[in-house]
Amino acid sequence: MAAWLLLPVASAVAQTAFNIAIPDDGFYRLNFDDLEYAGSAIPSNELALSEQGSSIGFELIDGGDGMFGPGDYLVFAGRRLAGENSWYNQYSRHNVYRLSLDGTGAALRPPEPLAGQGLVVRHMEQDKLRVALSDAGWPALMERWFWQRISYLDGEQFALELDLEGDPERIRISVAGLSRDRHASKAGLPQHQLKVLLDGQLREEVQWDGQEAITVEATLPNPAANSRATLSLQLPRRVLPNTDQAIVDAVLLNWIELDYPEDADLPTIPAREGGRRLVVSEGHRKPAWIRPMTKKGELGGTDLQADYLFIAHPALIDTVKPLAELHRQAGLRVEIVDVHRVYDAFSHGVASPYAIQSFLAHAVTHWQAPAPRFVLLVGDASWQPDSPRNLVPTFQVMGHKEIAASDNGLVTPINGGWRPELAVGRLPAGDAAELKPMIDKLLAYQQADPEGDWQRRSLWMADVDPGFQRISNRLSARAARAGLVRERVYPEDATEDQNAHQARIQQAFSKGALLAHFLGHGGRYVWRTGPVDLQGASDLFDIDDIAQLPAGVELPLVLSMTCSSGPFDHPQVGSLAESFLGAPRRGAIGVLAASWRVPASQAFSRLLVDALLDPQLRVGEAILKAKQQEKNRVLVESYNYLGDPALSLPLPDAAQ
């Protein structure tokens, strides 16, 4: 027997509540036996299902006894988590529905009409390639995930076997321009020319310019001659007039849709945006995961107070506890918060950096004074939302023509602008084994006797570029006036032996230092520290060199003032900054590094150095002060601090 229930959302979610994650549009079956529920059967009229706080109807199969128990299940029409202007959400691949076991006021009725008027559409999309269309205006700029790049360089270009069951009448294909060859425009030719073929027959051909997104439409033979057909998308190689050079033409495929007659005999659910129905897979799907909702805590209340918030993935909480204890002993009130509690309290269970932002805004404005000053993100992040390394998410912002990881937006809680308001740092560990060496270094550093020559030393690194060396000279002079000894490790000239120069860098680190500043060209794994060597690449200081640094506790805070040396959000590979921080007993005690391209800025380095040499400020507060004074938004958002923001540098007396 089936009962139709539409239940109001419980005003207070009890502990007997579950988060149910679904990846896509479709019908989902939730079995009682799949719930981690220790109790016995529940009265069926006490069940409630919600999405983002709104009641959702469902079909309940309870055997007719009015009790939801073993062997029973419910079915609901689930909808994917859409993005701001994209089919899927860039921060989470899962929408979360919440099943509460103590609902009241059940009313019998069907969940929602599943048939009815409206275009019937099958949407096909695979998010495989992340690209920022930096020259496109809004809203095309907000679409960052694409199916495939298509160009005449890419072999067979694009081909897909279409299922034509149900006799679709029309196909629509969304593509965006990627290239924008100016030579084509000057010659009066379109920058893009795309051919749409079905089983080798040309169906449509379109031309357009720039990075704009267009939708190509083509009618289909109805009824279809065959139940399957091969769709091909091709960009022909076109040559510029009076040259042998081909036009640079590359486009991005976003999605494909098939339109069916309204009476098509296909399983559908009403689209969220209304006006059309989406074809979904036959039968009932299983949720991606089911997780008991975290116990209702006080995060959204007003009673708590903390100076320092650790927002941690649950797998890392035990490992980070000693660091929290160290700060407690030093007088800070530290609260360790499971990031899942943040999701449950501030985004209805959906994993999102916005949940962290909202939580911090709430804590700053509604918790007991004094408000939190420091935030430590305990866990790695990833731009691939379903990556196992995406433990504590970060924002993805537009940097210099590309997307950059940015923790800055997490701590802009009150004014909503781009300047941070709290000191934030991250320990980008993928698991407890990666976190342990970071914690061990932080504990050893803060518990060790700081006395020693190393606390007076500052390292200044640059390559042969006189401009970089001039800036480093000026910055190091400020450090010297504050009582630090400056050691400048520049290559003397283009003829200096590369191995000798790299050895000088190793020696400089081996003596220990309070601060290390690099200014110059760099990348994910490298600093260019020597004269350019395009054959041997011996001009590069890289992550292998970090592994060769001697062990010790006299580790510098590294300011890596270069492009892309700290993109901590890649799902598979690391970075120079992560290697500096993660190297056991060596490397750096903390690293400030950019997650994408950045301009050289003497002003930003000066703000940082001056603030770091202020004995009243801890590292995170110094970075916060510098960012609050910096005028270039790209610098503020692209530079992230990997380390403990409440770390105090043991400045020598002359600097105090």
Next chain:
Amino acid sequence: MLLLLLFAGYLYLDSRAITPNTIRWVTQTEEDSFGYDVFRGPTEQGPFTRITPLPIASAGSTDIPQRYHFVDQGIEADTVYWYYVESISLTGRRERVTPVYASKPKSISWF
């Protein structure tokens, strides 16, 4: 604006095989990249001719080091060739990204 971007066209020639010449290059970062063409000349000063029938497709915009190669089948024995690599951006801009390097002359193997 001076970007602190390291674009390094680290080019080297693989001369271990007798024939042909394999031209390899490595990038640390790439921005707005469409592909690469390889040029060959008889002397260091040229004249140079493009020897890639189609550009070698690139990774686009990336900060992950990429390795590329092109096999030059059209060489003659005991001849020194000079090579360089040119990048092609998505805006159609072409730029030489490596110095000019010489191959070692290859001798014919007799069976």
